Amino acid sequence: MNVDDLVGALRATDGDDAELAEATRLRVRRSLETRSRIQHQLAGVLAAAGILFGGTVSWALATGDISALWSPAPQAIAPSPVAAPPAPPHRSSGPASISPPVTPPVAPPVTPAEPSDVPAAVPPAPIAPSPVAVAALPAPAQAPEAVPPVRAAAPRPVPMRPAAPPPVEALYRRAHELHFHGGDPVAALAAWDAYLAAEPAGRFSADARYDRAIALVRLGRYAEARAALIPFAEGKVEPAGYRQTEAEQLVARLAHAHAR
């Protein structure tokens, strides 16, 4: 048998089936449409995942709580009776807040160094010691009742803490403890200064500067306190707008107090 004869037979078997060709054309079209649809769906899922990830990271960077994303959850949930959460307890109402707000059981009003002309002109806020300090300020004579509880707003998530905090975090925790539970504004001020010296631009720096200003208020160092609060009032502290409203009110009151 000659190979060429077989090749001739091979050529002769070639026949085109129009129906088969049309069916294959439709099959190709369907396959391409299916592939395109899957690619679009995949692109949508990837875009959504990217947006979610980007949003999460942006939120974490904006709030300074990026480390909280990586902290083990059980450590954050387990409350420590000795080591209180270092963040101001009355600010913890964000989505990541796990520890309940800690209200000091007995929080005596801290009397400023200077005697106040109008003591207790505004009733102290029930949840935090800082409004107490604000309340102890000499209030403007025109509208003493117009002072709101300064530190009750601006909810902010409490970062979860690892079991062994780094030294700067220990400094912050100590300053926080002295500020809210120590009853000694001098020690609290020194502790805030120590923390800010160690971490001038850390995750708690804005908190620390604000609380340091409050400590100055408690000590009656109104000019310094006002100078410390002005950046907050002007919205120049990151994150932008952080405690701006409260700071504006405090600055206004401190201006009056300083003038008197």
Place this chain on the structure above:
Amino acid sequence: MRTVTAISMPLVMPAAADTSADSELVARLRAGDRHAVEEVYLAHHTQIRGFARRLVGDPAAAEDIVHETFVALPRAIRRFRGEGSLRSFLIGVAANHSRRHIRSAMRRRRATERLAAHEALQVRTVDATDQLITRQLADRLWAALDELPLDQRVVFVLCEAEQRTSVEVAGIVGAPEGTVRTRLFHAKRKLREMLGEAT
């Protein structure tokens, strides 16, 4: 033992007359235009189907190869440099997708040998008989081609059944012209041995 080696994708295409007509379609394919795939199908499916049928010897498997070739085209077109015709490129893509279809066609052919012999007894008219003989001869060649490596099989079909030049086949299979000639030589020698033993 029969070995099947891979066929590399065509990298260099020979010059062809219809490249200018292809260029617009190629540009649309690269832009992701699905309608361009259909236009390419309408323009070239007959030749691709003919090659696939000669290669595998099974109409169903050939249709699968044609389908896969055009579905793969939007991605495969990235490798098309425009140095040859789009049709030659498509044949190369079809050859690249033919491996598993050749195997399945081979299994199917062996499984239906008995049925084909029974059908042969039913043929009565001259035309039908002539077709039957042609089919039987072609089946004998496909059975012999099943024993060849894939690259030799593809070269044999392109050069002998489709009567393409070695230069063109070299562009289609992405191999040097000398390699194509060598593959064709070995393919013919093996086929002669096998068919000589069979007859």
